[in-house]
Amino acid sequence: MAIGERIRFFRNLCGMTQKYLGQVVGFPEKTADIRMAQYESGSRTPKADLTNKLAEIFDISPQALTVPDIDSYNGLMHTLFTLEDLYGLKITELDGEVCLHLDKGMGTNYIAMFEMFSAWEEHAEKYKNGEITKGEYDYWRYNYPKI
Numbered sequence: 720m721a722i723g724e725r726i727r728f729f730r731n732l733c734g735m736t737q738k739y740l741g742q743v744v745g746f747p748e749k750t751a752d753i754r755m756a757q758y759e760s761g762s763r764t765p766k767a768d769l770t771n772k773l774a775e776i777f778d779i780s781p782q783a784l785t786v787p788d789i790d791s792y793n794g795l796m797h798t799l800f801t802l803e804d805l806y807g808l809k810i811t812e813l814d815g816e817v818c819l820h821l822d823k824g825m826g827t828n829y830i831a832m833f834e835m836f837s838a839w840e841e842h843a844e845k846y847k848n849g850e851i852t853k854g855e856y857d858y859w860r861y862n863y864p865k866i
Contacts, residue, residue: 723761725784729777744772779861806832
């Protein structure tokens, strides 16, 4: 999902209009909705300072806005291939299911990824078991690693 789509996703999640969000980030009232529409459509790309301001308004990590472009299956596959190259993410078959797992041979990358995946699994399990709400789970995800 491209950054514009992420902005729209979080804006809608917060119940904001384009005009309101544009004004909150500091655009003039007359052009606030037009500017936000340009960012959401992808005709403009926000600079780092605007991305940080949007993240602050949405109460999320800036990285939650700047995820890789995975809005197509090909984009998703190439993102997974990059994760394989950089972090040792491996694909295997286990009991007739396709599984992704970490390669223990990746040394410090394995340890770092194991810790991150373990934190994710812990929060996902808490949500599944009803120990935390969907909102709390999403808050954790969208603010990772800040929280």
